Amino acid sequence: MNTHRTLATARRVLLQLRHDPRTVALMLVVPCVLLALLNWVYDASPRTFDSVGASLLGIFPLITMFLVTSIATLRERTSGTLERLLAMPLAKGDLLAGYALAFGALAAFQAVLATGLAIFVLGLNVTGSAWLLLLVALADAILGTALGLFVSAFAASEFQAVQFMPAVILPQILLCGLLVPRASMQPVLEGLSNVLPMSYAVDGMKQVLTHTGVTGDFVRDLAIVAGCALLALAGGAATLRRRTA
Amino acid sequence: MMNKSERAPERAAPTTSARPADGPAVRAHGLQVVRGGRTVLNALDFAVPRGQITGLLGPSGCGKSTLMRAIVGTQAHVTGTLDVLGLPAGHRTLRSRVGYVTQAPSVYADLTVRQNLDYFAAVLGAPADDTPRVIADVDLTSHARDLAGNLSGGQLSRVSLAVALLGEPELLVLDEPTVGLDPVLRRDLWELFHRLAADRAATLLISSHVMDEAERCHRLLLMREGRILAGGTSQTEFGGESPDALRERMSAPTIEAAFLRLVDEAKSLQESAQ
Numbered sequence: 001m002n003t004h005r006t007l008a009t010a011r012r013v014l015l016q017l018r019h020d021p022r023t024v025a026l027m028l029v030v031p032c033v034l035l036a037l038l039n040w041v042y043d044a045s046p047r048t049f050d051s052v053g054a055s056l057l058g059i060f061p062l063i064t065m066f067l068v069t070s071i072a073t074l075r076e077r078t079s080g081t082l083e084r085l086l087a088m089p090l091a092k093g094d095l096l097a098g099y100a101l102a103f104g105a106l107a108a109f110q111a112v113l114a115t116g117l118a119i120f121v122l123g124l125n126v127t128g129s130a131w132l133l134l135l136v137a138l139a140d141a142i143l144g145t146a147l148g149l150f151v152s153a154f155a156a157s158e159f160q161a162v163q164f165m166p167a168v169i170l171p172q173i174l175l176c177g178l179l180v181p182r183a184s185m186q187p188v189l190e191g192l193s194n195v196l197p198m199s200y201a202v203d204g205m206k207q208v209l210t211h212t213g214v215t216g217d218f219v220r221d222l223a224i225v226a227g228c229a230l231l232a233l234a235g236g237a238a239t240l241r242r243r244t245a
Numbered sequence: 246m247m248n249k250s251e252r253a254p255e256r257a258a259p260t261t262s263a264r265p266a267d268g269p270a271v272r273a274h275g276l277q278v279v280r281g282g283r284t285v286l287n288a289l290d291f292a293v294p295r296g297q298i299t300g301l302l303g304p305s306g307c308g309k310s311t312l313m314r315a316i317v318g319t320q321a322h323v324t325g326t327l328d329v330l331g332l333p334a335g336h337r338t339l340r341s342r343v344g345y346v347t348q349a350p351s352v353y354a355d356l357t358v359r360q361n362l363d364y365f366a367a368v369l370g371a372p373a374d375d376t377p378r379v380i381a382d383v384d385l386t387s388h389a390r391d392l393a394g395n396l397s398g399g400q401l402s403r404v405s406l407a408v409a410l411l412g413e414p415e416l417l418v419l420d421e422p423t424v425g426l427d428p429v430l431r432r433d434l435w436e437l438f439h440r441l442a443a444d445r446a447a448t449l450l451i452s453s454h455v456m457d458e459a460e461r462c463h464r465l466l467l468m469r470e471g472r473i474l475a476g477g478t479s480q481t482e483f484g485g486e487s488p489d490a491l492r493e494r495m496s497a498p499t500i501e502a503a504f505l506r507l508v509d510e511a512k513s514l515q516e517s518a519q
Contacts, residue, residue, distance in 0.1 A: 008367035012356070019355045019392065080351030084408070087317050089340040090368045243321040243335065245280055 001093045009090075009098025010105075013072070017106065027068065027106065031060040031114045039122040050125045050209060053118055055178045057133055058205040060114060061107045061141035062198065063169055069103055069148030070161045073236075077152065086242045095240070096233055100145050107141030108134075128208035132218070136204040139225045143197055146232035153239030172198035177206075197228035268331060269484045270295045270416050270448040271316055275325035278311050285311045287471045288325070292484030293450050293464075298442050299485045300462030301452040302504070308471040309452040310348060313418050316450070317345040330415060341369055344409030348420045350401040351408075354394030358385055358404050361393055362411065371412035379407040382437055384430075399426045406434075410441075417441065419451045423458065435461045456501035460488050467491075467504055474507045 017024055035053060042049035076082045085095060115133050118124040126133060151168060155161035175185070175193040182193050193199045204221035211218070271293035278286040285308050293299045301309050314320035315327060318335020327334040330342060352361045362376045380389050383403040388396060393404055406422055419438075423431045435458075441447040442463075451462065459465055464485025466476040476486040488500055497503035 004370075005368055008364060012353070012360070012364040015360055016353060016355045079354070080347050080349055081353060083319055083347065084345070084351045084365075085368065087319050087340060087343075087345050088365070088368050089337070089370070241321070243319055245321045 001091050001097070005090055005094040006097045006101065009095055010101040013099055013102035014105070016072075017102075023068070024106070027064050028110050028113055031056075031064070031110060032117050034060070035114060035118055035122060046123070046125070049122070051206070052178065053122070053124050054126065054133070054205040054209045055176070055202045057111070057115055057118060058136055058140050058201040059173060059176070059178070059198065061111055061137050062144035062147075062201060063165070064110065065103050065107050065141045065144030066148040066169060067162070067165055069099060069145045070152040070155065070164060071158060073099070073149050073152035074155055074158060074161045078157075082240070083244070086240065092237045092240045096149060096237055099149065100142055100233070103145045104138065104142050107145070108138055111137035111141065126209050127212050128210075128214075132208045132214065133205065136201065136208065136222060136225070139204075139222055139229065140198075140201045143201065143225055143229040143232070146229040146236060149236035150232045150239065153236070169198075172196045175199065176202040178202060197225055200224040200228075268328075269293055270330060271450065272328045272478075272484075273326065274478075276312075276315065276327050277324045278308075278315055278320060279322050279324075280311065285471050286315070289473055290478045291466055291473050291476060292478055293448060293466075294484040295448050296442060296446040297463040297485075298438055298449045298451060298461070299464040299466060300459050301450060301466050301468065302456060302459050302500070303454065303468035303474075305454050307468045309454075309468060310420055312468070313345070313420050313450070313452060317343055317418050319345075341412060342415050344411070344414035344417045346402075346406050346409045346417075346419045346422055348424070350398075350405035352393050352401065352404050355392065357390050357392055358396070358407075359389045361404060362407060365408045366411050369412045375411050375413075379410040382410055383407045384433060399430060402426070403430075403434075413445060414447070416448045417450070419449065421452055421454070423453065423455075456499070456504060459500040462488065465491055465500070467507060469508060469511065472511075474504070474511060 035056065038053060038056065039049055042052065111134050115130055115137065119126065119130055147168060151164045152161060155164060175182070175189060175196055176198040177193070182190055182199060185193065200221040204218055204225065207215050207218040207221060269292035273289050273291050276286055276289040277284065289312070301312065303309055311320060315323045316329055316334055318339065323334070329336070329339055332339055353364075356364070358380060359376065362379060366373070366375050377386070380386050383406055385400060385403055385407065388400060393401060396404065402422065402425070406419070409417060409419070423434055426434065438449055438451065442449055453459070464476065465488055466485050467474040475491055476484075478484070491503050492498070492500065495503035495506045497506055
């Protein structure tokens with residue numbers, strides 16, 4: 001690993017995004033619009049908005065980063081630039097860390113906008129600190145980036161890459177406790193939700209929603225999300241091969 | 246058409262640009278590559294001399310690109326001996342000493358020419374003043390601020406070539422670098438290739454399926470169906486065969502005629518063996 005090469009890669013990814021302002025605008029504006037819409041939907045029951053809104057603050061960065069990263073990495077693979085980079089003195093870790101850094105920065109910005117809007121404009125009631133919400137959102141974003149990197153290895157085209165979103169992300173949304181509390185699901189489903197990382201992303205948000213300080217459960221949830229992100233990054237690194245058939 | 250005067254300039258004696266102690270830039274012995282159960286390269290023995298332009302010629306699909314990928318170390322399932330600059334192909338210290346250009350331009354379409362080169366220069370650890378130099382080398386200075394995706398096909402492949410020139414690599418492996426370029430650009434690029442070999446003692450391995458480009462090379466390797474037809478180490482110890490020697494040996498007026506004669510010979514040899 002080499003800091004100079006990692007930072008150069010992160011800078012390059014951000015420069016590419018700068019040439020695509022529409023994507024950046026969509027990434028930043030869409031979660032805010034959806035939150036506002038949700039607030040309106042739950043106009044009659046602000047308590048439900050608190051719970052669902054907080055969960056979504058954890059889910060949005062994961063979905064956005066998953067999509068953007070899987071497409072960006074797929075492009076890198078199909079355009080030949082990945083082969084070129086791997087024939088150069090670039091460590092796989094430099095490339096992955098560069099992507100995680102660039103998209104992580106963007107995700108942080110997205111999380112600040114969405115969290116700020118939810119708390120200060122839409123009146124989301126959180127018992128804990130808004131900074132903790134941001135922290136979980138950031139961990140979720142990095143998890144999304146890592147998962148996107150990993151699945152892009154199994155997609156041969158952009159069509160396939162987009163289809164991985166419903167395949168990988170939607171089941172987690174159904175089982176993460178957003179629709180039905182995880183404890184009241186069928187035992188099989190509950191067991192399944194226990195091994196899916198998004199469940200802990202949403203649990204972490206709920207901890208901040210209902211507790212004033214940093215709880216043990218919150219630390220555990222955050223550690224699981226971060227651990228899953230590292231695991232997916234390692235899996236992603238294993239799919240980058242210097243020699244290919 | 247090309248006349249005599251446009252051919253490769255009389256090359257300096259090989260000892261001036263390549264120290265004999267170094268050996269050839271590339272040496273292969275019993276090189277074999279299997280892709281999807283098919284033997285794409287079959288028992289190749291050849292060498293690429295240092296400080297010279299070696300042309301790798303043969304029809305599409307004969308294994309030129311696979312051979313080049315094996316040399317730069319991106320090809321899997323390579324067996325036999327393949328040494329590059331005295332080290333096994335794909336050795337990690339070779340990654341900054343070998344420049345490689347794939348057939349399809351591999352640069353970022355959503356970055357400008359300058360931004361592309363700045364990034365690859367940072368990855369290679371090339372000096373900061375390398376970027377304007379290589380942009381000038383491929384004659385794109387007036388397009389440095391253009392988005393790569395907005396360039397023409399020929400301009401884009403020159404951006405890809407410029408990336409390979411960063412950091413002054415000792416060995417340049419160029420896969421069909423002049424395909425689809427107009428005659429003026431082709432001539433300019435060949436002049437650049439000769440400058441690189443003469444001034445910087447760089448070794449160039451350039452593939453092409455256009456036989457008239459062979460005349461511009463110092464040495465030739467002719468390939469067909471995964472085998473070396475001419476220029477293999479069984480014929481010349483130095484590596485490759487010069488265009489003049491090849492034409493003379495086959496008593497053919499052009500390289501193309503010599504190649505066709507070699508193909509016919511190989512075919513009749515195969516038939517008589519059966």
